[in-house]
Each structure stands twice: as structure tokens, then as C-alpha cells.
Amino acid sequence: MKKLSAVLAFSLAAGLLLSACGKKDEATTAPAAAPTASKIIIGLDDNFPPMGFRDEKNELVGFDIDLAKEAAKRIGAEVEFKPIDWNAKEAELNGKRVDALWNGLTITEERKANIAFTTPYLENRQIIIVTAKSAIKTKADLAGKVVGIQDGSSAVEAVAKDAATAKSLKELKKFGDNVTALMDLTTGRLDALVVDEVTGRYYTTKKPGEYVVLTENFGTEDYGVGVRKDDTALLAKLQTALDEMKKDGSAAKIATQWFGSNIVK
Known part of the structure; x- marks a missing residue:
């Protein structure tokens, strides 16, 4: 009886071991979940x-x-x-x-x-915008004037490269965005605005006759x-x-x- 019991116990243990191994193999070979979209x-x-x-x-x-x-x-x-x-x-x-x-x-x-x-x-330029009634016609006319610019924009670097003009300004006033700067230009708190051409042209065409884009600019750049x-x-x-x-x-x-x-x- 003891011998038979031992055989039965061994068989049961072997069966459990095979069952566990089977589950492990099954888990290992199961297909991975589909990756989420990037x-x-x-x-x-x-x-x-x-x-x-x-x-x-x-x-x-x-x-x-x-x-x-x-x-x-x-x-x-x-x-x-x-x-x-x-x-x-x-x-x-x-x-x-x-x-x-x-x-x-x-x-x-x-x-x-x-x-x-x-x-x-895309190719872009840093243009100079003034109001239609402004007497400013060239970069030289910016001497002693308050000029607006967006802080952190490439316009800051573009103006700085033109050392003579930058030094002649009364103030280079920085704004968080060009929309606010353009409002200050309209109300007379700025004399001119230096801005990306794509943005400047977008706004000036919406209000024909109110603004003038000067022929001179602060250089061409790439986006x-x-x-x-x-x-x-x-x-x-x-x-x-x-x-x-x-x-x-x-x-x-x-x-x-x-x-x-x-x-x-």
C-alpha cells in the first residue's frame, strides 16, 4: 500500500509540474499586445x-x-x-x-x-511696419524711435545684427506676442514694428490703408x-x-x- 501510495503521489506531482510548465510556455508564446499609436x-x-x-x-x-x-x-x-x-x-x-x-x-x-x-x-523676411501717417520711410528714420519686437523671436537677432540701426533706437520694446505689439503701434505707443513677413503681411492686408511696410528690411531667413x-x-x-x-x-x-x-x- 505504501508503494502504491508513493507511485500515486509521484504521478500527481509530475502532472502538476507538467501543467505548470504548460501554462508557463503558453504565457511565453502568447502574442504581445498591439503597440499604441505614436x-x-x-x-x-x-x-x-x-x-x-x-x-x-x-x-x-x-x-x-x-x-x-x-x-x-x-x-x-x-x-x-x-x-x-x-x-x-x-x-x-x-x-x-x-x-x-x-x-x-x-x-x-x-x-x-x-x-x-x-x-x-519657407523663406521669410523681417519687415518693418509703420502706420500710414508715419514719417518713417527708411531704417535710418528709426533713429530715436521706439520700435516693437516679439521677445524670443528671430527678429531680435536680426535687429541686433544691424548694429548701427540698433544703437540708434531710443528703445527696442519687447512683447510677448506680435498682436499686442501691433495694437501699440496702432495707438501710437510704438513708432514701428519689426515682425516676420508672413505675420506682418497677414495683419496689414486685413486693414488696407492703415499700415505701410517699408522697402528696407532686416534680412531674409529660413523656416x-x-x-x-x-x-x-x-x-x-x-x-x-x-x-x-x-x-x-x-x-x-x-x-x-x-x-x-x-x-x-
Whole structure:
């Protein structure tokens, strides 16, 4: 009886062991759950028309918004637009609170030290806007005047490069956004405004006869999409998407919708 009991006990133990091994193997070979869709968080200044801004329904719209949506669709990623303090854009990017900066971001040598850029997709100038009644006709006329500029924008660097003009100003007044600066120009608290051409032209055409864009400007620059220096995979995907959009006419179509012609570089 003892011998039989021992055999039965051994058989039972073996069965339990095989059963446990079977469950382990089954768990190991079970198919993995499908990965969640990737997401790209894009940092932007939500008061920078026509590149990215809020419409009358408070929804984010703009040329760069449409470009980014099309690019994200092509690389199979969800896109989220996150308004940020544009003056702290590099900190937002390198702190990984956003994955890309896509909002009229000018490519400069200084920024290239901390940001990896796509090739340029748009050419822009830093123009000078005055009111129609202003006596200012040239950059030389800005001497002794109060000139507005958006803090953290490439316009700051563009004006600084023109040392003679910058030194002649009474004050270079910095604003959080161009909309507020333009309001101060209208009310006479500013004598002139230096701003990205894409934004300046957008506003001045809405109020014909109120403003004048001077012939002289503070130079030409290129816009690009910026990502973290170590995020080479995302950079490559965005570059491929942009190249395809330029080639098949999608970028031109979006540009025409916002600017009336294809200004994509």
C-alpha cells in the first residue's frame, strides 16, 4: 500500500509540474499586445497667424498646423499641438515637454547648437511696419524711435545684427506676442514694428490703408522644423514627409490656401 501510495503521489506531482510548465510556455508564446499609436507633441506660439493661431471658435488653425497634420498622417503618428512660451521654446523641447517646434521657427546658427532642423520649407523676411501717417520711410528714420519686437523671436537677432540701426533706437520694446505689439503701434505707443513677413503681411492686408511696410528690411531667413539633437529618427521621418509633400504638390496646395500662392521653398 505504501508503494502504491508513493507511485500515486509521484504521478500527481509530475502532472502538476507538467501543467505548470504548460501554462508557463503558453504565457511565453502568447502574442504581445498591439503597440499604441505614436504621438508627436508640437510646441507652438498660438498667437502667430497665419502660421498657428486660434480662430473665432478658439480652435488652433494655420499654415504650419495644416502642414504638421499632413506630415503626421504620412508617418502614421497622432499629433498634439501644445501652446508654449515661445521665449522658452528650447527649454520646452530639450526638457521633453514637446517633441518638435513647428511654428515659423527660424533656422539660425545659434539655435542649431541646441536644435536639429529639417531643411528649410519657407523663406521669410523681417519687415518693418509703420502706420500710414508715419514719417518713417527708411531704417535710418528709426533713429530715436521706439520700435516693437516679439521677445524670443528671430527678429531680435536680426535687429541686433544691424548694429548701427540698433544703437540708434531710443528703445527696442519687447512683447510677448506680435498682436499686442501691433495694437501699440496702432495707438501710437510704438513708432514701428519689426515682425516676420508672413505675420506682418497677414495683419496689414486685413486693414488696407492703415499700415505701410517699408522697402528696407532686416534680412531674409529660413523656416524649418526643430527637434531634439538626439531625436534623429523623428527628424528623418519629418524630413521624408516634407520632401514627399513638396514633390506631390500637397505643400503647395496648403500654401495656396493660406497665402494665395505657393511660397514653399
